[in-house]
Amino acid sequence: MNFASRLRKVPFWSWVWFILGALYFVLPLFATFEFSLTWDPANPLKAYQRAFEDRDFWETFLYSNILALATIIFSILLIVPTAYWIRLRLPEARRIVEFITLMPFVVPAIVLVFGLIRIYSSSFNVPFTDIQLMQPLTNFKAGTNILIVAGYMVLAMPYMYRSVDTGMRTVDIRTLTEAAQSLGASWYVIISQIILPNIRSALLSGALLTFAIVVGEVTLASFLGVDAFGPYLFLLGQHRAYEPAALSFVSFLLTWLAMGLLQLVSGGQGQAAGAH
């Protein structure tokens, strides 16, 4: 294409759509940031100071991060061996497992939490008797934690499975396994020292997507009565004006950080839609 024809084709409409979309992106963020600075003209960062001074903020935020970490670890423990086994020995299971990993798209979070509560708010009895094996999971703290991490694992499953499976497609799992076996490695050594390091960028992108979904999640946390960051921010918004704006901006920066890292490790393949 020569210079004249390039000039003739100044992409006017392309610029229009791009700028329109860019404004849509940026205006709400700028407005939030601007608003968070207007509390006290003498001290523009007052909203941030107040928000960070609140002990509940740190507690709920830390708690949400622990939940995210637990979700990531247990998801990896569950999904990596499954995806590995399917690639190596059981291609027959591929269809059914892929179908299952798509199920969370069909069952919205609000429906999932409704179902979880109905199932696990009754106690586990020895079948056909009244002998109680375990009290309802919703009745004690550890039980609620199990439920919410399991729920988050379900929400993150489509993204985690796809990341891991894509990662395994790019390295030759079978050859690696056979080579390791011929050198006498055990299954544990094969998975932990050969498979996991080889798919670490896929694991990292799955982990970052999970993080973006879990920190700030509201639906599961509030219906299971867990003091996580999402419900905290929601409650704060009912009573205050400036601190929620500051924290909204901060949580945007966090999402940005997670997604930016994701772009770095995955080379631009990442996409997700989390807990809206």
Add this chain to the structure above:
Amino acid sequence: MADTAMKPAKMISAPVNWKTWLGVAPFLLFAVLFLFLPSLRLVTASFTNPDGAFTLENVAQLVSEPFILNAYKLSIQISAITALGGGLLGFLMAYAVTVGGLPKPLRSMLITFSGVASNFAGVPLAFAFVATLGRQGFVTHILKDYFGLSLYDAGFNLYSFAGLSLVYMYFQFPLMVLIMAPALDGLKREWREAAENLGANTTQYWLKVALPVLLPSILGAMILLFGNAFGAYATAYALTGGRIGIVTIQIGAQIRGDVLYNPGLGYAMAIGMVVIMAVSLAGYSWLQAKTERWLK
């Protein structure tokens, strides 16, 4: 594709031992415990009355109770509108950075930003829009001070159907960008050259070649956007506090049980959602299969 590749291998190798299936047992057990049982429990419960007997009453209420019909109508409307609007804007932006001739760096910028924005939802998103288009919002003020346009006097309200649609759009169109950019990359240069050699102009090329090729992926992506909005709860709840009675909000009210506590009805509404989502996902995978023919 995968099936045909699998078949010869299957014939050679020994029949799969039941022990081999144990390798996926933990995953299947997890799915049963935390995905299938909870969903199935809702199905059985929606056909059960408070005394534990079989009933069709809940399901019948689903189609006869005006507030439920209205909830589904609102949810479907808001999902369809934001899927169309977000889909259109997302497509045009993806077009602008792929084949639209904008500088290359803008593309990676847009993709990164879309990754962020499609994940930026729920409570923070609602607050961001209050700061933007609320009564004291940034844009509301600018429009009033510099353009003499008072949004709220003109009948706009952020805490309404229109306002909620605008908020949903924020996570809808980035998702469209993320899905459509690779699809637009799949348009081969040869097709355009062939069309031009045969005397087609730009409009003809788009109408007769590019759009028919892209149509399955555009429709598929829009179905995904539809589902994305249909299942949303936190954003709507944080913005309106439950005043707009979309399905997710109504189900939430049934669980909380503060106003209208009727679990049976809640179960039935939840199952209704699952059915709608399942139908749209089936449509999506059908379109996905059609798309893959062209993007190879």
